[in-house]
Amino acid sequence: MRAILFFILLMVVYQAVKAVFRSAISAYHGGEPRTPRIPGEEMVQDPQCHTYVVKGRAVARRIAGRTTYFCSAGCADAYERDHRSS
Structure with missing residues (x-):
């Protein structure tokens, strides 16, 4: 006991x-x-405006043999324009 x-x-x-x-x-x-960490979708950074975007919703462009992700077509166009003139 x-x-x-x-x-x-x-x-x-x-x-x-x-x-x-x-x-x-x-x-x-x-x-x-x-707060517990919940696995989510991969985020990628737009090299033009430095915004993070969900990879599945990002605009993908093939630039210099690499896939680059952007938040919008406007940022993708601006990035291509800026890097074409460089």
Whole structure:
């Protein structure tokens, strides 16, 4: 019987210590709970305006043998125009 009571007391102390550490860590990180990372779609940066775009929705152009991604056809045209004159 003593062993059961000791085990229950040990579990209560463990839960209390765990709660104290969790609140201390939460306070250290600004009090905001961490949001879980959700895998999403790959983002690519438009080299013309430096905006990040979801790769699946980006405008792709083949420039100098490489596929380059843009946020819009306007940025793609401007990039090609700027790099053609260089």
